[in-house]
Amino acid sequence: MGARVVVEREIPIPNKEGLHFRPIMQFVDIAQRFHAGVTVHCEDRRADGRSPMEMLMLVATHGTKVRVVAEGADAQACIEALAGLVESGFGEL
């Protein structure tokens, strides 16, 4: 049982197409490798970072800021991995 760690990061969506289907699949795939729970906020909407359906309903368009919150022992590593993915524009830049 590790310590309860909560880490959050606000990141603008850099790719022109926004958070669409494939980027979401990449995101969910990475989120699932960690024990930490992941919640993604976009304006007043909120999604479980492991649910492709909920993530799609964020409608995070190009330039929108998303706030990623990871909670759990490996939260720091989790947020680094996810932030890296988003900031890279999901390989679409």
Next chain:
Amino acid sequence: MKLLDLVRPNCIVAELTSTDRNGVIRELVQVLGDAKLIQTSAIDGIVRSIVTRERTRGTTGFGKGVAVPHAKVEGLGQIVAAIGRSSAGVDFASLDGQPVHIVFLIVSPVDQPDEHLRAMDLIFRHLQQERFRKFLRQLDTTERIYDVLKEADEKTLVA
């Protein structure tokens, strides 16, 4: 935006003839061509684009018997979609390993990425409801599927 803004009645296939992923994609793109929503000359390119993306960038079969293959094309005025139902089920290499019974195929203009996200949001909002998925899967005529889409639209509170 509503489901029936995206899906015309003549773009609903109550029983897909094809039994494999690529065939289903071709069948639904052809339906959009027959309905004059995309140009006939563009059909082959769109099919290729969707099939390639399914293969190389990951399946759009996200589980629960549903797949949402899609592509973006140049020179299209608005987002168009076709729905196909397969009672036997189609192998889409889905995330949960289950066969796909409902296919929402979406073709969006390349220059409207935000609209594309809104359309996907709308479709997913409905597909998330088990009742909606169950109805689509069971209904075996175009008219009945159309009625379910209409009913879903009327009940939706558009944000």
